[in-house]
Amino acid sequence: MTISVGDTLPSVRLTKVTADGPEPVDSGDYFKGRRVALFAVPGAFTPTCSARHLPGYLDKAEELRARGVAEIACTAVNDAFVLAAWAKQNDAEGVTMLADGNGDFASALGLEMDGSRYGMGKRSQRYAMVVNDGVVEALEVEAPGEFRVSSAEHVLTLL
Numbered sequence: 509m510t511i512s513v514g515d516t517l518p519s520v521r522l523t524k525v526t527a528d529g530p531e532p533v534d535s536g537d538y539f540k541g542r543r544v545a546l547f548a549v550p551g552a553f554t555p556t557c558s559a560r561h562l563p564g565y566l567d568k569a570e571e572l573r574a575r576g577v578a579e580i581a582c583t584a585v586n587d588a589f590v591l592a593a594w595a596k597q598n599d600a601e602g603v604t605m606l607a608d609g610n611g612d613f614a615s616a617l618g619l620e621m622d623g624s625r626y627g628m629g630k631r632s633q634r635y636a637m638v639v640n641d642g643v644v645e646a647l648e649v650e651a652p653g654e655f656r657v658s659s660a661e662h663v664l665t666l667l
Contacts, residue, residue: 510618515644518616523588525595525605530588533606535613539642542578546606547636547658548619549584551628552594556655561634562598568660569602575667577638579604585611585631608632619649636663 511517519536539546549561565572565580572580581604584591591605606613614620614632623631634650636658646666648657656662 510649511644511647513644513647516642517639517644518613520608520613520616522583522613523607523609525588525592525607530592530607535606536642538606539639541641543576543638543640543645544579544581545572545577545636545638545660545663546581546583547660547663548614548632548634549582550621550623550631550634552584552586552590556634560655561658562594562600562603564660565603566598566600568664571664572660572667575664577667581606583608583613583632585609585614621652634658636660638663638666 517535517539519534522533522535524531524533547565562582569580580602583606585608587609588607591607595605608614611620611630619633619635621631621633636648637644638646648662650658
């Protein structure tokens with residue numbers, strides 16, 4: 509079952525990328541008490557994710573914050589070290605990286621995809637959601653091979 513607007517996010521272990529190294533966090537706790545724009549990419553360093561998805565959120569960070577978003581977060585089925593390297597390469601200080609190394613978060617949301625055909629194994633679908641105090645306020649899931657509704661520009665229209 510796929511998570512829907514109005515649902516509370518499940519409690520799953522994620523790993524937050526910090527300047528001091530990986531920090532385990534519980535998704536249920538992490539999203540409580542604030543409004544977060546969360547976007548998911550199939551993988552760090554992949555073409556669309558690197559060229560358009562992450563840069564769009566970096567470019568629109570101030571506009572998102574001006575519309576009530578306290579934090580912008582990105583999740584991917586990668587380990588924290590890969591996400592840290594990707595963030596560093598893209599100078600992504602304004603985006604919190606949440607590693608879903610085993611894909612547990614993607615699976616718990618019902619937003620897992622099988623990228624085995626491309627040698628990627630189980631990954632997250634590309635999506636964006638606005639989470640307000642742990643509850644899904646808005647959710648947009650991309651059709652396979654597309655990049656439109658999970659963009660920062662589109663998320664701005666939802667706020």
